[in-house]
Amino acid sequence: MRNDLQGLEIGQKELQKLTNLPVNDELIILTHPMKRLLSRVVERAKGSEAATVIFIGMTILVSSYVAFDVIIRLFVNWVTIPSWLLLVISSCSVGILTQIFFYILWKQRSRTVRQNMTHSLKILLNDVERHSAVIKAIDINDQIEAAGNSGVSLNERKKVIEALKMTRNDLVRALKTERILRENKKFIVSKLELFADNLPTLTVMQVSEEASEHGRWLNEVFQIALDVQQEMKSLQSQGS
Structure with a gap:
């Protein structure tokens, strides 16, 4: 790798x-x-x-x-x-x-x-698996390229890697937030800023590159962030 x-x-x-x-x-x-x-x-x-x-x-x-x-x-x-x-x-x-x-x-x-x-945790765990699958696919592609098949090199590799880093950070924040809400049913939701760093950037990338493969994947991550925010609001109403 x-x-x-x-x-x-x-x-x-x-x-x-x-x-x-x-x-x-x-x-x-x-x-x-x-x-x-x-x-x-x-x-x-x-x-x-x-x-x-x-x-x-x-x-x-x-x-x-x-x-x-x-x-x-x-x-x-x-x-x-x-x-x-x-x-x-x-x-x-x-x-x-x-x-x-x-x-x-x-x-x-x-x-x-x-x-x-929870609903959010199920979504996040599923997306963690997809995240790992993308990394595995890139690693396999790298091995094929290293074997002498230069024609399979990944286009926009740096951009994909940056997207993976951003998505990993966002998933970690989402998992931490889900745990806080799950373990504190009456917790007043005031931690939406956990998504503030990466969510706007992901939105821009989603619009500008929605036709590309990595843009489609980023769109999935963006939707997960929105789903988690919705779940946070739902948990807030249940705890109040």
């Missing part, structure tokens, strides 16, 4: 911090990191590090089994089944219980998001 695209996305951690909600939270599946780890081990085992990888892997397995066997003999010597079988059963049980815990935690966090979801 080129330097001018760095930092333009609103990542999941930042989005959760801005909204104070676990939005876009994904269920942790224990088998996924295990598969990734196994893939790395197999990949390195096929290379020049094969002997080292096999030695380290066998050392970890044997050491774990020996340590587990010693603990069983010292503290649970009444168990009659083989220690290796008990290790397998214990590992599976811990894995299942941990996965259940992650599932319950994910369900609770998802319920929290649903209970606090």
